[in-house]
Amino acid sequence: MTPAPDEPIHVSEERVYGAGAERCEITGRIFENGSGALPREQQTAMFLREAAVARDMPSEGERCPETNIPFEVGSGALTRARQTANFKASLKA
Helix, strand or coil: CCCCCCCCCCHHHHHHHCCCCCECCCCCCECCCCCCCCCHHHHHHHHHHHHHHHHCCCCCCCECCCCCCECCCCCCCCCHHHHHHHHHHHHHC
């Protein structure tokens, strides 16, 4: 679970991300810093895209409402939207 944007950085997080680490004010994720880090605006955009994909991932036992086919879950599974499109395409073929 991602901490709230205003939650302070914990000691264990400082060990990983370095002293002076800061959280994204929108998502609460900690920004990477250093020579290879993306600008904060790009990191924020990436955090938001990742959150959107995570919200569209199916849960165990969930079925596609349009085809009644069980969604694949777990590592490597596609989003609900992608699986639904694949199910519909396979039924037309």
